[in-house]
Amino acid sequence: MYRFLLTRQWVILTIIAIALIPTMIWLGFWQLHRHDHRQALNKVIAASQAAEPVPVETLASVGGSVAHDDMYRRVTARGHFDTAHELVVRRRTNADDKVGYHVLTPFVLDDGKVLLVNRGWIPSPDSQTAFPQIPAPARGEVTVTARLMQDQTTAASGIKNVKGLPDRQIMLINSAQVGSLLRDTGDPSAKEVLGGYAELLSPAPAGGSPEPVPAPSGDTSWIGVEDVNLPYAVQWWLFAACVPVGWLILARRELRDRGPAAEDAAREAEPAAV
Template sequence: MRHWTFVFHRRWLAYFAAAVIFAVACGFLSNWQHDRGLEAQHANELVARNFDSDPVPLTSVLSSTHAYSPNQQWKRVTVTGVYDTADQYLVRNRANDSGPGLEVITPMRLADGSVFLVDRGWVPSPDSGVLPKSVPAPPSGTVTAVVRLQPSEPVLRGQSVDGHSVGTINLPTLAKLIGGDVYDHAYGQLDSETPRAANELTPVVSDPPVADTGMHWSYMIQWLIFAAIGFFGLGYAVRLEYRKQVEGDPSFVRRDSERDAARAARRAARRAKTDAAIEDQLLDAQGR
């Protein structure tokens, strides 16, 4: 045991502590990737459940203008009212496959006096300037729209209100700008409307998001492997140090010699057995 006492020296205790800290960090990162994977899985299940759900009245899903649950994202609801283009806002920096553009947020005033915000669709950015000179108008009069619910977006630094354009769909901000009893926790991405607009906008979303959990599960396992590698490396370093400690010790030199001799004897026995088997095969082939 005297050759192992070096593991209790301060330097090796520090190595062990570092390996433990590294393993704990890897464990936290693995757990984080696990949680990310569960979030992605939940998001996929939510899309599968809600994206093509049968439309139901808005008030049967949102009990008030301040109600919303994350499990209601993508759920299809019907809303009936009159579009108010006077308080229409454009959301900047909304690119899609066609290039840079903007999304059109139009308030719909409902029969009870409340206001629900509808993302009517996407328009391309103009060749010059930030905002287009005009936006296709929504249907006039009473309109029944089918929309997919979406949560309010966060406020982004530097994305301020500029006239009738905003940098993000932050519903509390838009509610203050529009005034009145505005749904400030959820808005709707337009799916269809009756009557239809004379010039329809490009839908923001027409197909469900691709179901993908990413590489989170793989990364979770990789972090656990990294933690194991840390301890393996420590064990390998300890063994190397132990070999240095016992180098030249007569008892260990003798033991190594005996072990090497035993290995050589086993190899010789295997070779002899193999040679004998070959000779037996040759004799059998010759009929002897």
């Protein structure tokens, strides 16, 4: 009865079904992992925003990395901006999804260490090779408050770290890479670059430019991603359960359809009555 399962069509169908089941189960766990990761990150963001600002050197060190639980933590630093070694980060968007640059300015602390400060977004100039005109930061000795961030990597951001860019333009904000770049330019202070970087909160830029990087709580997509991942995980697991059920239904239907055909063939094969 079940010899049809050995036909080419059914062998291929069975192999596809067997491959789909573990794939869909894996996709379900992947969505669940994204859900758990988003929940954990939202808790870190909420805790960091509720905490009082602390001196940056209590959370960041030269050559070190920013701990996951310290992401988005407000930190303070006193020193001056080094605009002579300012960089721009390509292909960044603002709140209106316009593509431009992020302005990365070394901030030299009173003890000589350097904190990389993302001062915000500016629009792209007509030329993609010329260094853009950037509004100046506060001059002289100043105390800044900023949002502490981890170094950016291609694996975490999905942004390819393109080489051979125009002078003073980068793709990722990575303290080790930027420190090396600054040392190549002859900046003596770049020997003591703190790990990670910070997004400037205050003092506010004169005239509103560069546009400050928005706080994560203002991004409504955070809620949407968290709400969607868990239902997607359940959906994938339901799909995985439906595959063997669907295969069985098709097999029974095939068997049912082949029954009358087999009977007709048998009758045709019988010798005619004399």
